[in-house]
Amino acid sequence: MTIKAAFQVARKQFRLQVNFEVPATGVTALFGPSGCGKTTLLRAMAGLERCPGHFWLGEQCWQDQQFFVPVHQRRLGYVFQEASLFAHLSVLGNLEYGWRRLPPAERRADKAQIIDWLGLAPLLRQKAAELSGGQRQRVAIGRALLTSPELLLLDEPLSALDGKAKREILPLLERLSAQARVPVFYVTHAPEEVERLADRVLLMEQGRITHNDTLQQALARPHTPLYKDDEVAGIIEGRLAAPLADGRLPFDCAAGRIWLADEAPPTSDVVRLRILASDVSIALAPVVDISIVNQLPATVASITPLAKGRMLLRLTLVGGDHISAQLSAYSITQLALAPGCQCYALIKAAALLV
Numbered sequence: 644m645t646i647k648a649a650f651q652v653a654r655k656q657f658r659l660q661v662n663f664e665v666p667a668t669g670v671t672a673l674f675g676p677s678g679c680g681k682t683t684l685l686r687a688m689a690g691l692e693r694c695p696g697h698f699w700l701g702e703q704c705w706q707d708q709q710f711f712v713p714v715h716q717r718r719l720g721y722v723f724q725e726a727s728l729f730a731h732l733s734v735l736g737n738l739e740y741g742w743r744r745l746p747p748a749e750r751r752a753d754k755a756q757i758i759d760w761l762g763l764a765p766l767l768r769q770k771a772a773e774l775s776g777g778q779r780q781r782v783a784i785g786r787a788l789l790t791s792p793e794l795l796l797l798d799e800p801l802s803a804l805d806g807k808a809k810r811e812i813l814p815l816l817e818r819l820s821a822q823a824r825v826p827v828f829y830v831t832h833a834p835e836e837v838e839r840l841a842d843r844v845l846l847m848e849q850g851r852i853t854h855n856d857t858l859q860q861a862l863a864r865p866h867t868p869l870y871k872d873d874e875v876a877g878i879i880e881g882r883l884a885a886p887l888a889d890g891r892l893p894f895d896c897a898a899g900r901i902w903l904a905d906e907a908p909p910t911s912d913v914v915r916l917r918i919l920a921s922d923v924s925i926a927l928a929p930v931v932d933i934s935i936v937n938q939l940p941a942t943v944a945s946i947t948p949l950a951k952g953r954m955l956l957r958l959t960l961v962g963g964d965h966i967s968a969q970l971s972a973y974s975i976t977q978l979a980l981a982p983g984c985q986c987y988a989l990i991k992a993a994a995l996l997v
């Protein structure tokens with residue numbers, strides 16, 4: 644199932660012109676500089692901007708040349724930067740607001756499960772006006788989910804929160820799409836949120852989508868706007884095994900086992916590992932007597948020049964995952980590296996994104 648969208652919004656000083664197709668599963672991040680049109684695009688999907696275009700959610704048409712489903716008839720949840728809760732209602736009252744308005748047959752969301760998952764049980768009787776920013780945002784997410792949406796739109800839901808509240812909510816958002824079983828569009832300025840949450844990335848600039856990428860593609864772009872300082876990263880998904888007595892933590896992925904020095908609470912969930920291009924070196928054969936424990940066989944997929952004589956290698960690992968390595972032009976010549984070469988990626992450090 645896919646989402647197909649095209650919109651043209653014309654304002655005095657701004658024009659949004661987009662046409663894209665993404666899978667109707669998982670999290671699609673909208674990333675781009677301030678004013679490039681991310682919120683305008685979300686509003687168009689919600690039916691809040693009446694503009695020419697089309698919008699298909701799988702087989703359902705919400706808009707085309709002849710047809711327009713008004714916003715109140717679209718089954719979607721919308722969470723804004725600052726949660727706009729009903730101040731006079733309790734947390735439970737806010738949560739039940741949309742839920743009550745749905746005919747019982749259409750209430751697919753499990754209220755008790757959502758309250759439990761978002762940790763809202765101790766807050767149910769509190770007035771919305773008495774909540775912290777992070778608590779308000781959890782209530783806003785719960786309220787959106789309880790309307791049994793078929794699409795969730797999140798517009799920088801963490802940007803108004805302090806670091807502690809962000810750390811509390813990010814792990815919840817990581818499970819949001821799977822938990823709610825709906826596609827999520829997620830506007831953010833924060834590369835860390837893209838790395839942790841996104842499956843797909845729409846990179847936007849001046850009202851247009853410049854790239855419609857998988858997460859791996861977006862991260863591997865040599866001049867990706869996600870990393871202005873060229874700190875390109877690769878993300879690999881895998882599972883943690885039990886830590887060893889010597890402190891090493893095994894991470895098992897399609898490319899094999901990677902040893903980490905992190906500490907992490909045990910989890911059977913899929914987790915993401917972040918490997919910076921500057922933390923990857925290349926050898927043509929396995930190296931012995933070296934402190935780097937992770938040496939993964941790889942194939943050079945491409946080589947792109949960066950600034951200041953540095954080069955970015957895109958590497959394909961066994962199993963198909965990609966990471967990048969940043970090397971000097973001198974090293975590339977010394978090792979005669981070219982696309983198609985077999986080599987070993989020596990990974991100096993990798994950070995768990997859990």
Ligand SMILES: Nc1ncnc2c1ncn2[C@@H]1O[C@H](COP(=O)(O)OP(=O)(O)OP(=O)(O)O)[C@@H](O)[C@H]1O
Nearest residue numbers: 654655656657675676677678679680681682683684
């Ligand atoms: N109601 C409006 N009337 C006229 N222009 C508007 C209106 N709302 C937004 N704009 C303009 O449309 C452009 C896109 O705005 P939009 O809010 O979609 O950008 P954004 O990428 O979400 O920005 P930010 O990251 O700062 O939230 C901007 O130039 C903005 O000034």
